[in-house]
């Protein structure tokens with residue numbers, strides 16, 4: 001029997017879906033109309049129409065995205081007014097609001113109100129749905145008067161716990177229906193400044209960071225739409241895990257990048273060994289690169305005789321030195337200042353050559369000077385002399401040379417030990433690693449554009465963009481869709497070249513792009529050099545930085561936020577999350593006990609729930625280890641064959657364990673990143689950062705602890721991944 005209250009809600013929600021469907025039909029009609037008119041016209045007309053078509057298509061996709069759980073809450077305000085809260089805002093045909101977007105200020109009370117501070121609300125109602133049908137309603141009453149009425153709809157188990165118990169799919173989903181008050185405050189915090197969110201594992205840091213990005217994009221649309229938002233995560237697998245959350249919240253214009261993708265044109269997952277990564281991550285590298293660039297500006301030891309079309313011309317070191325000093329004073333990047341250097345030297349040499357020729361009896365007038373200058377410019381000797389003094393460099397070649405030429409490195413690092421220098425030694429053809437990314441970026445910053453043409457092209461692209469936006473504004477006025485379509489979005493579709501694409505496309509391809517806001521996840525892992533890259537990408541210093549200093553596993557990571565952020569800012573606001581939504585209480589307790597026994601300074605958290613399975617520890621002989629792991633996995637699959645399971649192993653054992661499991665479970669098992677789209681994944685602790693699974697089997701936990709300098713942190717990360725069950729299998733207990 002459906003209660004009258006549930007029936008009423010179903011009816012209201014069905015009117016919301018009817019409105020959603022109507023909007024979809026309307027947008028589809030607009031799209032059809034644009035497509036019908038797509039046959040002729042100028043190139044500009046066609047590209048405008050294509051852009052409108054793309055915007056309508058995106059809008060339809062957005063309306064489709066919100067079909068699931070369109071409305072998930074209701075606030076009953078004092079005075080008897082009800083406000084429905086959902087994934088987007090809807091108005092009826094009279095333009096009256098019938099559903100509030102969760103991001104608008106009036107929706108905040110839905111997340112914030114408590115009995116002690118009801119914020120003008122008498123009650124909050126959670127609507128749980130399956131497909132388009134509301135299946136359950138759950139009330140929280142803030143006003144004692146209401147309790148005297150019909151209370152039969154009060155639910156024993158909250159929407160939150162129901163969400164937390166759901167089987168995981170390998171993809172993170174949004175939490176918009178059940179955001180908690182402490183999370184909501186962070187999500188809605190001001191755009192300006194650096195906000196650091198510290199919290200133990202499973203406290204919702206990633207979820208909060210993503211919802212905050214959606215909130216900021218919605219609330220500061222004008223500002224952020226053209227500057228873009230960058231979200232940085234530790235690895236492509238992590239990005240794959242979170243990538244569906246923002247589209248489900250209706251936001252697509254965001255750049256997601258792993259730390260190996262922050263330098264346009266490079267996409268690397270290659271890791272250096274910990275000591276190499278620590279050295280490359282230290283801010284000493286910034287001054288080394290700066291010294292290296294300077295060393296490429298070299299005054300010759302003595303005079304050089306140059307052959308210019310048979311005429312011998314002497315280039316004095318003093319001339320080079322003074323041209324160099326003037327160019328250096330401009331403080332422009334190496335390749336850019338080089339143009340000035342070249343110009344000064346060529347001017348002086350032209351003058352000198354003219355005088356020399358005159359002294360040999362030739363008549364040289366003003367018009368001849370430009371010919372002489374051309375002769376000089378194309379002279380082999382002059383080119384060699386200028387390049388030797390000031391060589392144009394690409395960042396890639398510069399870094400490759402730095403590592404491949406021991407004598408040059410030694411000359412730049414007189415105080416380093418040979419062992420320290422040896423850490424950087426590498427052949428030119430070795431691929432760049434993740435810790436090379438900030439070095440390339442630093443070098444690019446100091447070197448500037450290699451080719452003056454690129455500079456000019458960039459300027460032309462900017463101008464073109466400005467013209468496109470102006471044209472888009474005119475087109476919007478002509479079509480009478482002001483307020484519905486944004487000129488920036490429309491301009492993004494003009495033209496065919498990739499560089500002109502959407503804000504996100506353009507931002508991702510441009511190293512000098514500066515973002516309106518930057519979100520950094522697992523931020524505790526970042527090195528000072530990586531922070532320097534982000535500082536350059538976000539000069540407005542509007543950042544959301546989330547992480548847990550206790551989970552740091554990279555060798556270049558800092559022990560606290562003040563130190564970690566030194567390269568970015570010394571001015572940040574710190575928020576803490578304290579409730580663990582992921583791991584059940586018994587697993588949280590076991591992980592924290594282990595960490596504290598090894599003196600790992602963790603942020604303790606309170607688990608919101610218990611699970612029915614105790615933490616399971618199995619000690620076996622070494623020759624039985626792999627078969628024991630297979631047995632434990634089999635037993636776990638019997639409990640739940642639909643959920644996700646991670647087998648977390650020291651790197652040495654990963655492939656062996658994978659092969660043994662693959663024999664039994666075939667394509668249900670995958671190793672490393674491949675495993676993340678399979679029910680059973682075999683991973684190292686490092687690969688599980690930020691992820692979660694229904695069940696986790698940790699193999700040889702003791703080896704994980706003693707295996708690296710940050711081994712305890714690695715095991716702590718591994719133990720805090722499960723949402724339901726944790727098994728440990730090893731040949732020795734955890735010391």
Ligand SMILES: Nc1ncnc2c1ncn2[C@@H]1O[C@H](COP(=O)(O)OP(=O)(O)OP(=O)(O)O)[C@@H](O)[C@H]1O
Nearest residue numbers: 175178179180201202203204205206207581582690
């Ligand atoms: N308010 C909420 N409602 C429903 N689920 C939530 C809520 N907050 C967090 N969760 C869920 O809890 C789990 C852990 O969240 P999340 O991954 O964001 O934590 P984290 O702090 O980033 O963890 P870690 O430090 O281990 O990476 C996720 O499944 C997330 O969806």
